[in-house]
Amino acid sequence: MDILDQIRLDYQHFPKDQSYHLYAENVYFKDPLNEFRGVTRYRSMIGLIDRLFRQVNLDLHGIEYATPTQINTHWTLSWVAPVPWQPRMSIPGHSELALGEDGKVISHIDYWHCSRLAVLGQLFGKK
Structure with a gap:
């Protein structure tokens, strides 16, 4: 199974059963709320999503x-x-995943197509 197929499967199962072996030990992660290095912290962040939220899709x-060294995904x-x-x-x-020479993800950057404020507004019925 190639990396694109594995990522497709990870999205289908998210946040359960993720393929952390695809990520370099010192992977760089960034989204509008987080910025850090390390697959251990990445795994912890996904675990928090799994424990805190319901019906995650x-x-x-x-x-x-x-x-050849960057994968882009588009998602909701x-x-x-x-x-x-x-x-x-x-x-x-959408996400930009940069691959190292060994084929592992060395950088995973998420971009939201809405503001943090718009996401917070959804708590109170504002779309």
């Missing part, structure tokens, strides 16, 4: 090689927020 809209992440009124929330976005 990561819909993959597209995946392709932008260059959605979940039910852990508050009493249980709003369904979502973030559309």
Whole structure:
């Protein structure tokens, strides 16, 4: 199975059963809320999503090689927020995954196609 197929499967199962072996030990991760290095911290962040949110779904809209060493994905992440009124929330976005010489992901940068404020507004019924 090649890396694109494995990433497709990871999106289908997210946040469960992720292929952390695809990531370099010192992988760089960045999104609008986080910035860090290390596959251990990446695994912890995914674990927090799994424990905190319900009905998490990561819909993959597209995946392709932008260059021989960069994979781009286009997605929508959605979940039910852990508050009493249980709003369904979502973030559309895309990711850029840079591959090292060994074929492992050395950088994973997520871009949201909405603001952090817009995401927060979903808690109160504002789309």
